[in-house]
Amino acid sequence: MSTQDPITYEIIQNSLRAISDEMFSTIGKTAMSPIIYEVLDMATAIVTPNAELASAGSGIPAFVGALDKSVAKIIELHGVENIHDGDIFITNDPYYGGVTHLNDVVLLKPVFYQEQIIAWTVNIAHWNDVSGKSPGSMSVDATEIFQEGIRIPAVRIFADDQPISGVFDIVVCNSRMPEFLKGDMWAQIAALRLGAKRIIELADKYGVEVYLSAVDNYLAFGEKMARATISKLPDGHYTIQELLDDGTKLNIELDIVNDEIIVDLTKAPAQSSGPNNLSRDGTLLACQLTLMGLIGDRNMANGGCFRVMKVLTEEGNLYHAKAPAACGVYFETLIRLSDLLWRCLAEQVTDQLPAGSFSSICATIMGGTHPDTNNHYSIVEPEIGGWGAGKGFDGVNAMFSPMHGDTFNCPAEIAEARYGVTVGQLALNDEDGGAGQFRGGKGIVLDYIIRNDNSFLTCAYSRAKVPPWGLKDGEAGTFNRIEVLRTDGSTERHAMATEVKTNTGDIVRVITANGGGFGDPKQRDPKAIADDLKNGYVSLDYAKSVYNYHGEG
Incomplete structure (x- = not known):
């Protein structure tokens, strides 16, 4: 990798944040649904070729950490050699890189520069209705994911910059509000294309090697910042328990060792027969959300920050559900896990929370x-x-x-x-x-x-x-x-x-x-x-x- 002066690196890093925010603004100005253009229930990001978060735009903090995981799944399922310039991928399935639930739809575009992937532009937004047994595609009595809507398993929806009509039509057809869905999807596609254009402009201006080096430097800075935050906390083994409204007991174990945090969730309850399950990736979001709260600088969130945290789960429990477990109300489990981690830190570790x-x-x-x-x-x-x-x-x-x-x-x-x-x-x-x-x-x-x-x-x-x-x-x-x-x-x-x-x-x-x-x-x-x-x-x-x-x- 080439090296460069810190001012150039800073310009590129700030440009990445600006690009992420411009993508966010594009969706907000062009989407059809109020849940997106008024509430802003969405997020945008730039992800590295090897699926680390390079930069995040505004939006839902928990969504930000989802988008690198979506890229990782696309690469795993398709293989880098089968990903081409002009491709756009789509997923909403938590078992196929969708991370959260079926309403939250992720669109992903590889950014090529001289036949090399140098980045991914990615976004996620809540679609009002994606089929399922209940209008709105969420129900608290769902017992399997098939009841919650159409599953889109990390597939290609554009090739050579043209929609694949069969996939496109299947997605649109499976909504009670197809016109809203189409409008929201095209807003996300426009944002991906805009982000890709801006990244190519950066690589043209500074050179691709300098661009990639600046990204690596940014991730290293994120890791350094996170380790500095964790090192200020007292080392120790901490545990806490709390009840859910239905009487289920949640418990976590937390170890702080030097400049790392280990979250042990292997003793969690078995996965639920209802829709409040988390995929393992969803559980990582909850833990990363708490970590960024500790660091205190949401704008600096990148994959380097997350290198300091290890999360242990057991497949088949509430925090690592196995398909076809329902996940439509995942968000209540996610937020309660994040809150329990926060409570453990606030009561036992630091008085600053x-x-x-x-x-x-x-x-x-x-x-x-x-x-x-x-x-x-x-x-x-x-x-x-x-x-x-x-x-x-x-x-x-x-x-x-x-x-x-x-x-x-x-x-x-x-x-x-x-x-x-x-x-x-x-x-x-x-x-x-x-x-x-x-x-x-x-x-x-x-x-x-x-x-x-x-x-x-x-x-x-x-x-x-x-x-x-x-x-x-x-x-x-x-x-x-x-x-x-x-x-x-x-x-x-x-x-x-x-x-x-x-x-x-x-x-x-x-x-x-x-x-x-x-x-x-x-x-x-x-x-x-x-x-x-x-x-x-x-x-x-x-x-x-x-x-x-x-x-x-």
């Missing part, structure tokens, strides 16, 4: 016939909630989970126009909970008013029975759930449910948890308590009983 957050994607899927167009519609929404408090600061209100990162809630105007519901309210959760010297952040209350009969609700919420954990004598937070307020005055409570029938005038009320508190509530500043009362964050009775507040401040 905050308490537990609402730690659920709170997936809300609604659909039916649009009252204005008479077409089928599907809402697929992650929700925002309260984060945990930390040493010296209150928790953040109404923020997406750490897994979802750079995403946004869908504006009411878009939801009402595209989805055919009315948004009745969006407010902070005024329930008491998460007390501490520093209080947990507030979740939300969000009302969707149904506008047509024979509609449905599917939801996947965890922490509906086991609340976000407090830290250093801080109190636990509150609970995630959905309440369906019927027109007859009755109320139903749901957390994991499939195709609950809803009709005109029913209200689907989303309630997300307040985060856990940090420190003894009796130590909270009376002025801060007075502000909490003024803002409606706590009730007066709660302030008196938990904070021992008597009007100070």
